[in-house]
Amino acid sequence: MNTPSSFAAAYQARHLRLGVVGLGGVGLPLADAYTRAGYAVLGYDLDIQRVQALAAGRDVLRYHDLAARLLQSGRFEPTHDPERLRACDVVAVCVPTPLDMSGVLDTRPLLASAAMLARVLAPQALIVLESTVPPGTTRKLYAETLAAHGRPDLLLAHSPEREDPGAGRSLTSVPKLLAGLTDEASEQVHTLYSTIFTTPVRVASCEIAEAAKLYENAYRSVNIALANEFSNICARLELDVRAVLDAAATKPFGFQRFEPGPGVGGHCIPKDARLLANVAREVGAPATMLEQAARIHAERPRFVVEECFRLLRARGGAVHPRVLIVGVAYKRDVDVTTNAPALSIAPELSLGGAVVHWHDPVLGPDAILCDHAGRALPRVEVLDRTTVAAYDLVLVLADHSSVDWAVVATHARATLDTRGALRNRI
Numbered sequence: 028m029n030t031p032s033s034f035a036a037a038y039q040a041r042h043l044r045l046g047v048v049g050l051g052g053v054g055l056p057l058a059d060a061y062t063r064a065g066y067a068v069l070g071y072d073l074d075i076q077r078v079q080a081l082a083a084g085r086d087v088l089r090y091h092d093l094a095a096r097l098l099q100s101g102r103f104e105p106t107h108d109p110e111r112l113r114a115c116d117v118v119a120v121c122v123p124t125p126l127d128m129s130g131v132l133d134t135r136p137l138l139a140s141a142a143m144l145a146r147v148l149a150p151q152a153l154i155v156l157e158s159t160v161p162p163g164t165t166r167k168l169y170a171e172t173l174a175a176h177g178r179p180d181l182l183l184a185h186s187p188e189r190e191d192p193g194a195g196r197s198l199t200s201v202p203k204l205l206a207g208l209t210d211e212a213s214e215q216v217h218t219l220y221s222t223i224f225t226t227p228v229r230v231a232s233c234e235i236a237e238a239a240k241l242y243e244n245a246y247r248s249v250n251i252a253l254a255n256e257f258s259n260i261c262a263r264l265e266l267d268v269r270a271v272l273d274a275a276a277t278k279p280f281g282f283q284r285f286e287p288g289p290g291v292g293g294h295c296i297p298k299d300a301r302l303l304a305n306v307a308r309e310v311g312a313p314a315t316m317l318e319q320a321a322r323i324h325a326e327r328p329r330f331v332v333e334e335c336f337r338l339l340r341a342r343g344g345a346v347h348p349r350v351l352i353v354g355v356a357y358k359r360d361v362d363v364t365t366n367a368p369a370l371s372i373a374p375e376l377s378l379g380g381a382v383v384h385w386h387d388p389v390l391g392p393d394a395i396l397c398d399h400a401g402r403a404l405p406r407v408e409v410l411d412r413t414t415v416a417a418y419d420l421v422l423v424l425a426d427h428s429s430v431d432w433a434v435v436a437t438h439a440r441a442t443l444d445t446r447g448a449l450r451n452r453i
């Protein structure tokens with residue numbers, strides 16, 4: 028049993044044993060942060076293949092080369108056996124919180140993890156919910172599930188993850204929001220996270236931490252929508268939107284720059300804005316900004332396709348123009364295609380008669396991009412001057428840092444650059 032003083036002594040000596048449930052985009056970097064702070068970490072995942080890969084030091088996420096480092100630390104052990112978590116003093120829960128088919132939170136991974144932890148954890152162990160959840164979830168859904176399984180003794184805290192995939196930012200340097208359901212849970216998670224994160228930020232309730240996470244991503248969603256709308260206005264005015272943004276960004280207060288692009292993708296931005304809009308509906312508050320942003324995001328890929336055909340027509344277009352998409356991932360330097368704009372842009376282009384090929388040096392060998400009939404489109408492995416010059420249009424959808432953009436800028440017959448990757452390249 029952890030008394031406050033035994034807990035403090037244990038963290039000082041790094042004797043606490045930490046668990047991580049869900050070894051994905053959030054759980055693995057968190058396990059890495061824990062081991063680097065000196066703790067022994069047990070990582071549990073339902074996916075046995077993932078566990079086996081990690082045990083062999085093989086990466087399961089291409090943009091995180093963490094597996095080998097975790098293994099070499101000698102402090103990380105992946106497991107598929109939930110019973111092993113019994114030995115943990117603290118367990119971070121990093122399970123998915125997706126939307127179901129009707130656009131509401133699919134609570135099954137949360138409920139399954141709560142039921143499993145209720146069964147295996149030692150008395151008064153601390154659970155830190157790191158998954159992104161609507162306000163009230165930690166207190167109502169998670170704590171009540173633990174209680175319903177006979178475990179009201181377990182301490183519960185929430186600390187939302189602020190991972191920035193592919194940005195190369197150190198996880199532990201990002202201020203870490205945290206709150207407990209009880210003073211003791213708050214105290215313990217704060218004590219522990221003070222040894223791991225540079226800036227733990229204790230807030231007054233789990234609901235504040237939960238709502239802050241959703242608002243951060245909703246803020247991003249609305250501002251990306253605004254940047255895309257503004258980009259359309261600039262196009263009509265024949266203004267270079269990025270030159271205007273450069274000018275606006277010289278203002279040292281009251282302005283934060285967001286880039287226009289082909290649309291939003293990934294797991295978090297579309298999902299979290301929707302979770303907040305759902306909460307708004309439940310409590311009878313309007314969420315018109317969020318809903319309008321979602322509409323702008325939904326329309327953006329079609330706008331990009333129309334721009335492609337407009338450019339091709341202006342150049343005396345062929346019936347079957349050859350289009351090369353560069354960058355299929357949803358954003359720079361990340362090997363993730365979930366909700367990527369390319370997934371809807373490529374089929375629309377092929378439906379309109381274009382011959383579409385694609386290049387993405389970050390995506391793994393299994394990645395595919397399909398046309399409107401579900402057929403895999405050809406992948407171009409090498410992006411050299413001959414390749415680039417063979418297309419009527421090069422469409423840039425992700426500005427990966429490993430692409431030789433000067434080759435594209437110099438040798439493409441025509442380009443549509445939705446990311447500003449080609450600025451000042453010639």
Ligand SMILES: NC(=O)c1ccc[n+]([C@@H]2O[C@H](COP(=O)([O-])OP(=O)(O)OC[C@H]3O[C@@H](n4cnc5c(N)ncnc54)[C@H](O)[C@@H]3O)[C@@H](O)[C@H]2O)c1
Nearest residue numbers: 049050051052053072073074122124136139158159188190
């Ligand atoms: N990936 C990000 O950049 C990011 C950033 C901030 C917050 N989040 C949030 O963090 C949470 C996790 O996201 P992620 O990207 O790590 O998901 P992920 O899909 O990459 O990984 C989740 C892992 O959990 C495992 N899992 C599912 N149910 C389980 C269960 N009951 N027990 C044990 N393991 C289980 C899956 O097998 C998978 O390995 C979500 O709420 C997400 O919204 C993600």
